[in-house]
Amino acid sequence: MAVRKRQWKTSKGEAREAWTVDYVDQHGARHIKTFDRKKDADRYHAAVNVEVMEGVHAHERGSITVKAAGEAWLEAAAANGLEAATLAQYRQHLRLHIEPYLGAVLLANITPATVRKLEDDLKLGTPPPGAETGKPRSPALTRKVMVSLSSIVADAQERGKVARNVVREVRARRTRGADSRSERRQRGRLKVGTDIPAPAEIRAIVEHLEGRWRPLILAAVFTGLRASELRGLTWRDVDLDAAELHVRQRADRFNSIGKPKSDAGNRTIPLPPILVNALRQWRLICPRRDGALELVFPNGRGKVESLANIINRGLIPPQIAAGIVEKRTDTEGRPVVAARYTGMHALRHFYASWCINPRSAGGLELPPKVVQDRLGHSSIALTMNVYAHLFPRGDDAGELAAAERALLG
Structure with missing residues (x-):
């Protein structure tokens, strides 16, 4: 496993260079991935080295899209006897809030930045790719959608389609108690005469x-x-x-x-x-x-x-x-x-x-x-x-x- 500098000339004689990570995974298959910057190649090299040693590496060629992973997740949930109302809610999370933004993205290409951007887009109502308008989601709905995305990636991880659950890692770095308190502050206390009949x-x-x-x-x-x-x-x-x-x-x-x-x-x-x-x-x-x-x-x-x-x-x-x-x-x-x-x-x-x-x-x-x-x-x-x-x-x-x-x- 090595990081190498590659140089070449285009058909017009222009000089080009890139950095490649050349490695063999835990199954003996050789892979080469190219980066524009050396620091990106070094970072990928370090991560892949650990994944291969632990036997959990999944190359993007063997990865699947978020949409395909979501379909497999729903099928597994239905096979496990999850009740219809819960399945319907999960299906809404996938169809309405996850697929429009990440449906075509490979699981192997999801990064912490991807996760954070999705969360921000949902809260702000940023239109998904190809759409002209969007609708802000509430903090509670956004949190539920992110939990569903984490479950989708976890299911794909068990199937060997992705090495890491980046969504879970991002959520784990946060203080969940602080998130819950923030959500309660936005919702406010229940009031007699407004939320509770007097x-x-x-x-x-x-x-x-x-x-x-x-x-x-x-x-x-x-x-x-x-x-x-x-x-x-x-x-x-x-x-x-x-x-x-x-x-x-x-x-x-x-x-x-x-x-x-x-x-x-x-x-x-x-x-x-x-x-x-x-x-x-x-x-x-x-x-x-x-x-x-x-x-x-x-x-x-x-x-x-x-x-x-x-x-x-x-x-x-x-x-x-x-x-x-x-x-x-x-x-x-x-x-x-x-x-x-x-x-x-x-x-x-x-x-x-x-x-x-x-x-x-x-x-x-x-x-x-x-x-x-x-x-x-x-x-x-x-x-x-x-x-x-x-x-x-x-x-x-x-x-x-x-x-x-x-x-x-």
């Missing part, structure tokens, strides 16, 4: 619940179940005599029933009397599928209810009726009145705040670990990252004065 708003919503949507919205308010968990809940997992329900499955956006998001998603949640009574009444008229009573909140044919129906027919109308609205503009700039909370996760946030709030404010005043269990979070860190600011501080003026008197007499 208790008075919940009371107004409950007063205006009607028909088949009443038990469903009450369940969302008083159990904090994710929309997918509500859509997949079955009557065999609801014990009205014991006033509790068990989360054991969920329905994804393709209406396929599967396991909860994580092991922590399997949990038991107590039910308040208002919800128990509503469910007893609803069970008598709940639509059945093929004559059997299965899903708790099905559509009219007893099958999985769509999330759009739940939002548009169950969540938004009682808010409009209760006056929980905001003035906005439509696509043509005309003023419209819209419901303040347009996603079911707002009710999950309320449930979390209800679990946290002190009893004097009508809450349950539960400790953080119990709140984590009720919400089905995989770690206490996740619960505290989202809801820490809602927990009582315990250091207000009155408590500080009492502590001072106890200490100093």
